[in-house]
Amino acid sequence: MRNTNVHHEKKKYLDSVYNRRRIFTLINFILLAAGSLLILSPLWWMLSTALKTMQEVMTYPPSFFPSEWKWDNFVKTWQAAPFDLYTVNTVTITVIVVFGSVLVNSFIAYGFAKIPFRGKTILFGLVLSTMMIPGFVTLIPQYVLFAKLQWINTYYPLVVPSFFGSAFFIFLLRQFYLTIPNELIEAAKMEGASHFYIWWKIGIPLTKPAMATVAVFSFNGAWNDFLGPLLYLNDESLYTLQLGLQVFKGEMNTQWNYLMAGSLLVLLPVILLFFFFQKYFIQGINLQSGNK
Amino acid sequence: MAKKKPLHIRREGRQGYIFILPWIIGFVVFTAGPLLFSFFASFTNYDITSQMDFIGFANYEQLFTGDQLFWTSLYNTFYYVLFSVPLTTLGAIFLSALLNQDVPGLRFFRTVYYLPAILSGVGVYLLWMQLLEPGSGMVNTVLAWFGIAGPNWLFDPAWTKPALIFMKLWGVGGGMLLYLASMQGVSQSLYDAAGIDGAGRWQQFRYITIPMITPVIFFDIITSLIGGFQIFQEAYVMSNGEGGPVNSMLFYNLYMWKKAFEAFDMGYAMAMSWILFVIVFIITIINLKLAPRWVHYEGEDN
Numbered sequence: 001m002r003n004t005n006v007h008h009e010k011k012k013y014l015d016s017v018y019n020r021r022r023i024f025t026l027i028n029f030i031l032l033a034a035g036s037l038l039i040l041s042p043l044w045w046m047l048s049t050a051l052k053t054m055q056e057v058m059t060y061p062p063s064f065f066p067s068e069w070k071w072d073n074f075v076k077t078w079q080a081a082p083f084d085l086y087t088v089n090t091v092t093i094t095v096i097v098v099f100g101s102v103l104v105n106s107f108i109a110y111g112f113a114k115i116p117f118r119g120k121t122i123l124f125g126l127v128l129s130t131m132m133i134p135g136f137v138t139l140i141p142q143y144v145l146f147a148k149l150q151w152i153n154t155y156y157p158l159v160v161p162s163f164f165g166s167a168f169f170i171f172l173l174r175q176f177y178l179t180i181p182n183e184l185i186e187a188a189k190m191e192g193a194s195h196f197y198i199w200w201k202i203g204i205p206l207t208k209p210a211m212a213t214v215a216v217f218s219f220n221g222a223w224n225d226f227l228g229p230l231l232y233l234n235d236e237s238l239y240t241l242q243l244g245l246q247v248f249k250g251e252m253n254t255q256w257n258y259l260m261a262g263s264l265l266v267l268l269p270v271i272l273l274f275f276f277f278q279k280y281f282i283q284g285i286n287l288q289s290g291n292k
Numbered sequence: 293m294a295k296k297k298p299l300h301i302r303r304e305g306r307q308g309y310i311f312i313l314p315w316i317i318g319f320v321v322f323t324a325g326p327l328l329f330s331f332f333a334s335f336t337n338y339d340i341t342s343q344m345d346f347i348g349f350a351n352y353e354q355l356f357t358g359d360q361l362f363w364t365s366l367y368n369t370f371y372y373v374l375f376s377v378p379l380t381t382l383g384a385i386f387l388s389a390l391l392n393q394d395v396p397g398l399r400f401f402r403t404v405y406y407l408p409a410i411l412s413g414v415g416v417y418l419l420w421m422q423l424l425e426p427g428s429g430m431v432n433t434v435l436a437w438f439g440i441a442g443p444n445w446l447f448d449p450a451w452t453k454p455a456l457i458f459m460k461l462w463g464v465g466g467g468m469l470l471y472l473a474s475m476q477g478v479s480q481s482l483y484d485a486a487g488i489d490g491a492g493r494w495q496q497f498r499y500i501t502i503p504m505i506t507p508v509i510f511f512d513i514i515t516s517l518i519g520g521f522q523i524f525q526e527a528y529v530m531s532n533g534e535g536g537p538v539n540s541m542l543f544y545n546l547y548m549w550k551k552a553f554e555a556f557d558m559g560y561a562m563a564m565s566w567i568l569f570v571i572v573f574i575i576t577i578i579n580l581k582l583a584p585r586w587v588h589y590e591g592e593d594n
Contacts, residue, residue, distance in 0.1 A: 024393075024493070025393065025394060025395060028390055028393050028395050029395050029396065029397075031390055032390055032391070032395060032397075032401050035387070035390075035405070036400075036401060036404045036405070039404055039405055039407075039408060039462070039465070040404060041430065041434075042408075042419060042420075042423055042430065042462065043407075043408075045419075045422075045423060045430040046419050046422075049422060057428055058428060060427060060428070061433055061436065062428050062429075062430070062433055064430075104314050107311055107314065108311060108312050108314055108315045110311055111307075111308050111309075111310075111311025111312040112311075112312060115304060115305075115307055115308035115311060116301075116304065116305065116308065117304070117305035117306075117307075117308030117309060118305060120308070123312065123316075126319070127315065127319075130319070130323055131518075132518060132572065132573070132576060133323070133327075133569065134518070134521065134522050134545075134565065134568050134569055134572055135522060136522065136524075136545050136548055136549075136565050136568065137327065137330060137565040137566065137568070137569050138322065138323055138326045138327060138330070140330060140548075140552045140558060140561055140562055140565060141325075141326035141327070141329045141330040141333070141562070142322060142326050143552075143553070144326075144329070144340060144558070145321075145325075145326065145329075147340065161318065161322055163314065163318075164314050164315065164317055164318025164319075164321070164322065165314050165315035165318050170315065194307065195304070195307045195308075195311065196307070196310075199311075220410060220412075223413075224412045224413035225413075226413055226414055226525050226528075226529070227524065227525060230528075231553065242413050242414045245413075245414040245415060245418065246414050246529060249414070249418060249529075250532075254425075256422050256425070256428065259418050259422065260418070260419065260422060262415075262418075263414070263415035263416075263418045263419055264415070266413070266414070266415040267411055267413075267415040267416070270410065270411060271407070271411070274406075274407060274410050275403075278403060278406075281406070281410060282406075282469060282473075285466070285469045285470055285473065286473045288470075
């Protein structure tokens with residue numbers, strides 16, 4: 001009798017805990033769902049504005065759904081400016097930058113992670129400390145340097161630096177290299193392999209995920225770079241998509257449907273990249289903060 | 293006298309230097325060299341073409357005593373940093389706390405919240421210019437549903453910086469990922485022990501989760517501060533390179549840009565860049581000094 005009573009009390013207690021937890025989860029879910037709508041609404045607005053006629057864009061109050069879906073706004077936008085050319089230029093720069101970043105940073109990071117040499121700690125500290133320097137401090141004298149080299153109005157200032165390592169990527173890849181057991185490297189050395197051979201045959205295959213992370217981040221950086229092209233490119237025939245979009249903005253004034261169509265087209269590759277390679281973005285974030 | 297190291301070790305050391313050689317060259321050519329040149333040139337009237345006369349501290353003196361726009365740009369930049377850094381940090385922690393529960397659809401939510409964080413460049417700025425349009429934009433349309441007459445955002449000097457801060461908050465998912473990964477690394481046994489002692493959800497969050505993620509909070513604050521002081525692109529695009537209306541978007545880097553690449557007053561601009569460097573440096577040092585008081589590293593007792 002007494003026993004069942006205790007049992008009953010316990011069940012009642014557990015039920016109340018369970019119910020409270022369920023209500024908590026529900027509130028949590030509702031908050032997150034509402035937040036998602038809030039976060040996604042600008043992207044929806046971009047698409048719906050891109051599909052409207054100019055007359056509808058100017059109608060007050062504006063609506064979240066176009067009354068008529070003008071898909072050919074995208075075609076008209078693409079033809080209104082030399083977007084083909086901008087795309088070719090941007091892809092050219094991006095491919096070179098991604099190639100350089102992935103290969104060279106992997107090489108440097110292997111050296112910092114797996115080869116003992118004098119002054120390594122100090123030099124690596126120097127690598128990290130360069131991340132603290134505000135970009136403009138070096139940007140202005142770099143411009144002077146590139147001007148003296150006659151590199152203004154060429155792609156050299158935009159791509160050459162990516163072949164000399166970047167602190168952030170060296171740091172990311174080094175973190176990853178440190179998780180590779182040293183025994184593996186030692187064993188290869190016993191067999192008489194040089195570090196260069198080990199890096200090429202063992203290091204690269206084992207760090208592919210981290211190299212993919214560097215690839216997506218450097219793609220994103222090169223694709224979205226506005227400052228570099230703005231500073232170094234004068235001829236419109238050399239313009240990138242970012243620069244082209246800025247010019248397009250001036251030409252279109254406030255024709256928001258075309259401007260949103262153009263913006264969406266320029267952002268689309270990045271959005272697609274994100275959906276296909278999300279795990280590499282997330283991995284980069286985790287390596288960066290020292291999370292496992 | 294120390295004995296010379298065996299040959300194979302010295303040889304290995306040489307290989308090490310070969311591996312980091314690209315970085316060393318890059319450091320000398322693109323960082324150290326430019327830094328030295330810039331430091332020297334900040335004491336001259338350098339204009340990239342004809343003149344480079346040593347003028348002592350004249351650039352610095354002019355900045356501090358005779359240049360109202362210098363102070364305006366400094367004010368704008370501090371305003372932006374002071375609001376955007378705490379808001380994005382708190383927002384990201386709050387969001388990751390919500391996601392760090394047994395909530396259905398975690399992967400979906402994580403993707404949605406992270407997406408805006410990776411979008412940047414002119415496309416995003418154009419989008420926000422449209423969203424913030426007083427008449428045809430989405431923000432004021434939604435505010436009107438609640439009977440609020442939205443401000444003129446990018447056309448009203450009082451509202452331009454809050455507008456940029458809103459835009460920054462859209463990308464709060466970047467920080468969220470950082471915190472979420474860290475929270476998921478907190479050992480369940482800590483929560484179980486606290487649960488037995490009768491600690492509620494809030495207490496567990498306040499006294500277990502937060503201390504355990506302080507290293508990541510510290511990292512996030514440092515990088516956001518350094519990044520925040522360098523705000524440039526959004527202000528350049530959204531104010532057509534002018535920093536208006538009424539210089540309300542004239543951030544420090546934008547003013548420096550105009551001095552360096554429009555007026556070609558390079559010596560002056562380089563002096564400005566060194567002042568920014570010193571500001572960022574001091575703030576980072578202060579943060580490093582304060583860290584032991586609140587940042588908790590695992591393996592430490594206090």
